[in-house]
Amino acid sequence: MLALAALAGYLVWHYTWRPPHGVQRLPEAGSADYVGSAACGQCHAGQFDAWQGSQHAAAMAEASERTVLGDFNDARFTYAGVTSSFLRRDGKFFVRTDGPDGKLAEFPVKYTFGFAPLQQYLIEFADGRLQALSIAWDARAKQRGGQRWFHLYPGQSIRHGDPLHWTQLQQNWNFMCADCHSTRLRKNYDAAAGRFHTGWSEINVGCEACHGPASNHVAWARKEGDGERFDDPGKGLPVVYDERRDVAWTMNPGTGIAERSRARGSAREVTACAQCHSRRSQISEDYAPGRPIGDGYLVALLEEGLYWHDGQMRDEVYNHGSFLQSRMFEKGVTCSDCHDPHSGKLRADGNAVCAQCHSAPKYDAQTHHRHPPGSAGAQCAACHMPTTTYMVVDPRHDHSLRIPRPDLSVRLGTPNACNKCHADRDSQWAAQAIEQWYGHAPGGYQTFGEAFADASRHAAGARSKLLAIAGDRGQPALARASALSRLADDSGAGVIEVAAQALNDDDELVRRAAIQVLATADASTRVRYLPRMVEDPVRAVRIEAARALAAVPEHDLPPEQRAAFSRALDEYVAVQTYNGDRPESHLNLGALYQERGHLDQAEAAYRQALKLYPGAVHPVINLADLYRARGVENAVEDLLRTGLQANPRSAPLHHALGLAYARQQKRADSLRSLAAAARLAPDSPSYAYVYGVALHSYGEPARAIATLEQAHRRFTGDRTILQALASMERDRGNRARALDHAQKLVGLAPDDPQAQALLRSLRR
Secondary structure: OOOOHHHOOOOOOOOOOOOOOOOOOOOOOOOOOOOOHHHHHOOOHHHHHHHHOOOOOOOEEEOOOOOOOOOOOOEEEEEOOEEEEEEEEOOEEEEEEEOOOOOEEEEEOOEEEOOOOEEEEEEEOOOOOEEEOOEEEEOOOHHHOOOEEEEOOOOOOOOOOOOOOOOOHHHEHHHHOHHHHOEOOEOOEEOOOOEEOOEOOEOOOOHHHHHOOOHHHHHHHHOOOOHHHOOOOOOOOOOOOOOOOOOOEEEEOOOOEEEEOOOOOOOHHHHHHHOOOEOEEEOOOOOOOOOOHHHOEEEOOOOEOOEOOOOOEOOOOEOHHHHHOOHHHHOOOOHHHHEOOOOOOEOOOHHHHHHHOEOHHHHOOHHHHOOOOOOHHHOHHHHHOOEEEEOOOEEEEOOOOOOOOHHHHHHHOOOOHHHHHOOOOOHHHHHHHHHHHHOOOOOOOOOOHHHHHHHHOOOOOHHHHHHHHHOOOOOOHHHHHHHHHOOOOOOOHHHHHHHHHHOOOOOHHHHHHHHHHHOOOOHHHHHHHOHHHHHOOOHHHHHHHHHHHOOOOHHHOOHHHHHHHHHHHHHHHHHHHHOOOOHHHHHHHHHHHHHOOOHHHHHHHHHHHHHHOOOOOHHHHHHHHHHHHOOOHHHHHHHHHHHHHHOOOOHHHHHHHHHHHHHOOOHHHHHHHHHHHHHHOOOOHHHHHHHHHHHHHOOOHHHHHHHHHHHHHHOOOOHHHHHHHHHHHHHOOOHHHHHHHHHHHHHHOOOOHHHHHHHHHHHO
């Protein structure tokens, strides 16, 4: 994912906003229009001046002598065997580098993208695409290693044709970046022509990106037309950020921590920031500030690969998901308690920003932080907000504001703040030091790390731990939703009960995750619980419910909800159509059409996905499954073998080919392909399970049991492997071994009727 360089934490120069030339002004459909930040500055001079020096004001700009920071004086940079040149001519800026065909060509720079601690450059193509050059300018001072060109993927040798090459899919500004760097962005992708007509009301992140269209507010202020009728709290603005108004934080002398005078009744401000400061995908352009985030975006949960097991940021997730985990958020803190929303700067320097609510004599003291006063280790953020560096030069603070847990590093392999500084010592040393300092092992607000780690390893006991987190209202809502999402393949009665209760949760993320769990249940369970969810007030929840019910015959749905289901399913299709420039959207549409029996439409969607990304794996697998449904096995084999030529180490493709061979009774070929899938994806218990079952089916029970026993030692909590072992040992007459496996199986899922039946039969 491209980073939002303009939202980094450094200010290098003072950027003064001016209306750019040639900006495409877009009319607003509705009762209000966008008027531009300059109009706001006429009355709100202080806020406007603060904003002009902010990262938001310089999020994007036309390339000019004033805005371009990089060295375009015939500077050279070599990466992956390609030497690129940066040139200026007649007041314009150019880069000579490898294009989409791998040949050197000269490209004019259209826009700057961010400005600190790095600046990227956007290049326009004839089809309306803007592509972000992967060679960026390090805008830091020279003494800090800056003032140089560098590549965002050092050591990876990204070449043309790779999705990460600057001309390809994953570096496309229109989809990947635009919504967060300009105001009222409209992507305007024409799927039939394969062209973008992207425009904005303001090229950078202006006042109305957070406050919404301001024409009614301006009319109110000027008493123009019917402006006087806007006597609502927002005076014509669609949202009022009043969560901090008349709120006091009073120090509790016992704890040394301030307490809010009244509970925060909403999260409008945090949600407004989350539009861009979150890992999310966009599902609609009609989102307006003040509405639930799920009306316009799908916010990522604490997914493996994005976050560490304990919730620390891992991939580029920005701040929202981290902050939702924090005790600060739970106690009512908002973003602007710490940050000035217009300048983007902290409200106080260093530890003073924390001392707004945390008693300095107690917490900004050596007795607490155990480091020399004034040292790097004595900084609150060093321990409670450690940084991870993204885009090579951009260190960002983790906003989960957690207690350092080197003891979890010992057990789970997660990072910790102590060893980020003391890199020459191990986490065991750090854990012992903390316990000696404070007389006990550290605790903290985030307590889900071990459960998520166990779930990742498919360990015994993970299910019960996840259920406990999912049902515990004392856990952060994001953690509860993430626990539910990890139970999505478990349709046991206990899981169904917890998910059904979660449908009533106040938090939209929890409701959405609960639907994901119930979507894997049988049709009768889905019809029992999900129809009412197609009328949820949040779009992200509605479309999740509609997709889960898509395969259910509509006559099985309650009559009073059929119309709402149809509308919600139309919304789901509209989301995929809006993102029609992406292969995954066509994959989603193809799966929907196939599930509903529209095979020609499904095939067209899969082929469109492959047209947009010829190297994609899952459209090939889905298309092969469609051919299987049509009984064209030769086409299945040919398609999968072609896919493997482009992706020879793809476990899903080997697995699908192994199943295709099995249907054709090609025993040796099937076993070879299924074994390859299990070998290439050693962390997937399902591939090992299918390979073991195939061995047993082909008359090799000893090899099958050995394969599954090895898999069981790695995935002690996987129930399908245990059930297969119990059945195979029973068939071989090894009743004691079978009984042992069945007892373990029931211990993992006491509410599983199949496991109970197997155990009863063995006991008889």
